[in-house]
């Protein structure tokens with residue numbers, strides 16, 4: 001369904017092109033450009049796991065640490081068939097830019113395992129997760145590299161990582177290590193508001209854009225690709241603003257209703273059935289028809305490389321909001337720009353997730369519990385600051401939103417490198 005799974009494309013090439021465009025425009029110092037063009041550490045682990053039928057299977061897991069000059073490495077773990085070192089490298093690099101745009105003291109990393117979680121029992125997923133954590137060993141740590149949920153992983157998987165990691169520590173160290181992962185279940189040290197955080201941040205950005213453009217969200221229509229954590233929360237929150245959800249696509253297919261799909265009912269249906277296909281009151285549509293949906297906003301919230309040279313001409317919208325990481329290829333982005341479609345970039349739009357992960361990490365370190373109002377208020381403040389900084393940089397450089405967001409991130413990183421210098 002996605003081009004990514006159909007043919008081999010290098011997602012890291014996309015990051016490099018985006019980076020070079022911004023670095024050229026801002027005149028980034030060549031030494032800093034060289035440093036940031038490389039990842040710091042790339043960890044690949046192969047580990048055996050006993051399956052339910054007694055057989056043993058060997059899995060390959062990745063953790064790429066791109067940069068930690070602003071703080072400990074931070075980024076999600078993905079369990080999906082398309083995971084490979086190139087994709088993880090790209091996702092790790094985007095995390096460095098994202099934490100810099102959000103202005104939180106964290107670096108960038110990402111990890112994952114190439115597998116389809118739906119093909120394994122809960123028991124097998126638990127064993128795979130625990131063995132992966134064991135194999136990573138001291139390559140992760142609460143003050144060093146802190147994983148979180150991403151595609152195919154969730155709060156339960158974070159709880160297993162936490163338990164495995166602390167079990168490998170001495171009893172005296174265990175309670176000081178609960179911030180080894182974020183996105184945990186609430187009772188195991190998670191933060192209120194973390195589950196919806198990426199969707200909430202996405203909706204805050206949409207509201208700020210709408211405000212700038214005198215755009216009435218209560219009359220707006222939109223469609224979403226991906227109805228997991230990010231897609232479903234974005235839709236549930238947009239429903240509260242009165243926007244109409246016209247179409248949704250996920251790994252099981254695409255559905256449409258001109259008069260609107262109810263986001264809460266659809267989320268409950270997906271929870272029960274595992275996907276959007278067959279949702280009562282909807283019509284099944286193919287991928288091409290889905291992309292051509294006439295609406296105000298398209299929100300990709302699944303995988304990379306969905307808006308490409310081939311698909312960007314098909315879009316029938318005013319605004320693209322990148323809730324997913326890397327959904328637009330450089331060619332796709334150029335076409336959106338030529339067509340006058342505004343595109344709000346991933347490293348700004350979906351930074352609500354890592355921001356509330358940072359809040360969870362702080363709460364764990366301080367042994368505190370913040371209430372939801374406090375988390376939401378702090379998230380809003382962080383998103384507003386980031387949005388405004390990117391918006392002013394966009395007009396200063398007379399460029400597109402993505403390049404402006406990169407310039408914000410790269411300027412911060414360059415300043416820190418200049419101030420600290422290179423050891424020794």
Ligand code: NAD
Nearest residue numbers: 150151152226227228229230250251301302324325350353
């Ligand atoms: P998820 O696993 O909860 O949901 C993924 C969704 O994508 C599912 O609906 C799945 O069916 C769909 N999908 C998978 N393969 C597909 C395909 N081939 N075609 C169409 N749809 C497909 O994952 P998520 O956490 O919601 O992440 C979605 C995106 O948001 C990813 O790009 C992720 O990196 C990004 N993101 C997530 C977070 C977070 O906090 N979870 C934070 C920032 C960015």
